[in-house]
Amino acid sequence: xxxxxxxxxxxxxxxxxxxxxxxxxxxxxxxxxxxxxxxxxxxxxxxxxxxxxxxxxxxxxxxxxxxxxxxxxxxxxxxxxxxxxxxxxxxxxxxxxxxxxxxx
Amino acid sequence: xxxxxxxxxxxxxxxxxxxxxxxxxxxxxxxxxxxxxxxxxxxxxxxxxxxxxxxxxxxxxxxxxxxxxxxxxxxxxxxxxxxxxxxxxxxxxxxxxxxxxxxxxxxxxxxxxxxxxxxxxxxxxxxxxxxxxxxxxxxxxxxxxxxxxxxxxxxxxxxxxxxxxxxxxxxxxxxxxxxxxxxxxxxxxxxxxxxxxxxxxxxxxxxxxxxxxxxxxxxxxxxxxxxxxxxxxxxxxxxxxxxxxxxxxxxxxxxxxxxxxxxxxxxxxxxxxxxxxxxxxxxxxxxxxxxxxxxxxxxxxxxxxxxxxxxxxxxxxxxxxxxxxxxxxxxxxxxxxxxxxxxxxxxxxxxxxxxxxxxxxxxxxxxxxxxxxxxxxxxxxxxxxxxxxxxxxxxx
Numbered sequence: 238x239x240x241x242x243x244x245x246x247x248x249x250x251x252x253x254x255x256x257x258x259x260x261x262x263x264x265x266x267x268x269x270x271x272x273x274x275x276x277x278x279x280x281x282x283x284x285x286x287x288x289x290x291x292x293x294x295x296x297x298x299x300x301x302x303x304x305x306x307x308x309x310x311x312x313x314x315x316x317x318x319x320x321x322x323x324x325x326x327x328x329x330x331x332x333x334x335x336x337x338x339x340x341x
Numbered sequence: 342x343x344x345x346x347x348x349x350x351x352x353x354x355x356x357x358x359x360x361x362x363x364x365x366x367x368x369x370x371x372x373x374x375x376x377x378x379x380x381x382x383x384x385x386x387x388x389x390x391x392x393x394x395x396x397x398x399x400x401x402x403x404x405x406x407x408x409x410x411x412x413x414x415x416x417x418x419x420x421x422x423x424x425x426x427x428x429x430x431x432x433x434x435x436x437x438x439x440x441x442x443x444x445x446x447x448x449x450x451x452x453x454x455x456x457x458x459x460x461x462x463x464x465x466x467x468x469x470x471x472x473x474x475x476x477x478x479x480x481x482x483x484x485x486x487x488x489x490x491x492x493x494x495x496x497x498x499x500x501x502x503x504x505x506x507x508x509x510x511x512x513x514x515x516x517x518x519x520x521x522x523x524x525x526x527x528x529x530x531x532x533x534x535x536x537x538x539x540x541x542x543x544x545x546x547x548x549x550x551x552x553x554x555x556x557x558x559x560x561x562x563x564x565x566x567x568x569x570x571x572x573x574x575x576x577x578x579x580x581x582x583x584x585x586x587x588x589x590x591x592x593x594x595x596x597x598x599x600x601x602x603x604x605x606x607x608x609x610x611x612x613x614x615x616x617x618x619x620x621x622x623x624x625x626x627x628x629x630x631x632x633x634x635x636x637x638x639x640x641x642x643x644x645x646x647x648x649x650x651x652x653x654x655x656x657x658x659x660x661x662x663x664x665x666x667x668x669x670x671x672x673x674x675x676x677x678x679x680x681x682x683x684x685x686x687x688x689x690x691x692x693x694x695x696x697x698x699x700x701x702x703x704x705x706x707x708x709x710x711x712x713x714x715x716x717x718x719x720x721x722x723x724x725x726x727x728x729x730x731x732x733x734x735x736x737x
Binding site: 253285287288291292293295300302303304305318319321 | 647697702709
């Protein structure tokens with residue numbers, strides 16, 4: 238069963254950037270790509286505890302602010318050392334200017 | 342090519358071993374590590390108590406990749422004549438290519454022999470297990486290791502004194518403005534900091550300074566830098582100068598022997614440098630792996646360092662130069678970045694400090710600017726209203 242949660246407004250995220258979204262004790266990262274699509278992943282790096290929302294997005298890559306682990310935020314794929322565990326991703330939909338993620 | 346041997350199972354050697362497989366090498370990979378432990382990350386050793394052991398890779402990943410790990414063993418000798426290494430326990434392994442990734446060892450100056458040093462997991466356990474509230478800890482050296490240990494110990498209620506010979510903390514790599522923030526924070530936390538004071542002798546319960554002051558203490562740790570571990574390379578007759586001399590592909594003076602990480606001295610931006618850096622160790626290991634397979638171009642990765650003390654993180658990218666002015670960019674009340682430009686207006690370094698990861702994005706952007714030899718329009722770096730990502734993108 239999908240569990241859609243209203244995370245933010247479309248305008249809350251700049252193009253090619255991300256924000257942190259906390260929900261029921263979990264932290265997510267929500268991204269807006271350069272071509273204006275939205276994506277969501279876990280909000281904490283798989284290498285060490287660091288919030289990805291402090292990191293830099295370039296194209297489709299989020300780089301962890303702590304030790305430079307890189308992920309493709311569309312698929313969650315870890316792009317090499319020091320990260321070797323992929324980020325979990327979540328379905329996203331946009332309705333009436335709001336971004337929803339399926340946290341189930 | 343059938344056999345590659347890597348000496349040293351730290352961040353560099355491990356990264357090189359995996360990179361060889363990622364690049365398609367199907368021969369035998371032998372990774373020799375002196376310590377008995379599975380290869381682990383060193384940066385957490387000074388930052389957490391109790392010691393946090395963070396493996397570079399789980400054991401199964403070595404098995405899956407077909408990397409033969411020889412732990413608790415050391416290479417006694419490199420025989421360049423028959424291209425083999427002699428490993429403790431009486432084993433000899435042939436190599437077609439050899440990578441020396443022996444890292445660095447903690448430095449110890451004359452008179453300081455009684456001090457402990459913090460370089461590996463066993464060192465960290467010995468020191469951190471001894472910490473308890475009220476213990477008097479004297480740390481010689483106000484560099485990254487010493488100050489991180491000071492912060493870790495202070496959080497446990499240890500009475501910490503840091504003794505630094507230079508006039509400011511972290512003088513080797515960090516601009517004075519940032520060192521001042523760190524100094525203030527340590528003092529606010531109750532750490533006693535003595536700068537401009539060299540140490541003459543260390544005894545079990547006392548550290549004597551040049552000016553005859555005596556710091557009474559229960560435990561003494563020296564964090565006064567590291568020396569490249571070059572002994573094997575030197576015995577094998579390879580060229581050495583502040584580390585094992587390598588070219589831009591990390592080949593030593595013997596074309597079948599490569600060296601990378603803290604132990605090597607490589608050409609960078611027209612000079613020769615040796616870095617003691619977690620990320621450089623990885624980058625260079627990866628680069629050397631490709632070079633051994635005949636694939637690498639010149640190495641141009643920009644240096645990057647960080648330090649965590651209390652809730653402060655400082656990050657440095659590029660190599661700060663003495664004497665070049667800084668352009669300050671304030672990110673918030675307590676986070677800022679200092680950029681350095683050379684005479685041609687090209688960014689050569691950026692250093693930042695703030696709570697948590699407050700400076701991470703700007704430092705990353707600065708790193709990309711350095712890599713691209715970017716010359717920012719005058720006045721823009723220091724203006725917090727200017728979006729650095731936008732000006733970088735506009736330039737490319």
